[in-house]
Amino acid sequence: MKYDPINLREKLSKIEEHWSPRIIAEMNDYQFKLAKIAGEFVWHHHADTDEVFLVIEGNLEIEFKDGKASLKSGEMFVVPSGVAHRPVAKKECKIMLIEPKGVKNTGNVDNKRTLEDEVWI
């Protein structure tokens, strides 16, 4: 067994593209992903799963149809399954996502942001 811890900032430093979550760990059938984001994502929902956002650095807004969550570094939020949401970061923001394996980043939507491949860093 390997005993190297996973350093979030070190892993984040390897990410260049925005809106491209990279897998850093698996726990049972769940994955931990890191992403750099900036600007507005696409409105979407995940029909079958909740999704956790944890802000590592910066500020994140998660817009909902009837309100929004405003997160800063060290804050997390659980988006319930089935609820339409849109992540927005006015400036670059570094986040961790936690969700089951195989979840599509754009949920019920296919567009230019949709990722086809799962990539580990």
Add this chain to the structure above:
Amino acid sequence: MKYDPINLREKLSKIEEHWSPRIIAEMNDYQFKLAKIAGEFVWHHHADTDEVFLVIEGNLEIEFKDGKASLKSGEMFVVPSGVAHRPVAKKECKIMLIEPKGVKNTGNVDNKRTLEDEVWI
């Protein structure tokens, strides 16, 4: 729906006891827990699930029978299911645990550290 983010440090400030993880969030059938720890825990394993440790503040060692993981703030580690381990913090350390609902903190062992109740903060 409520849109208040969960602030990890604010939640941690409400914890007084060591080795008493408190639930702060649920995602599907998983829970996010915060804990303050100091000293040595009991050797144990979780037969049916992996367990994630994320260090918020301080230093954590996770001892294994044939080695150890040394984590500092901003680092995480996934303890695989079935693997005996013992968390140790020489000084007080603040951590987040992520694991399925209903996981006993002392795994296969019952002792004075075993928590009977699940408590939210």
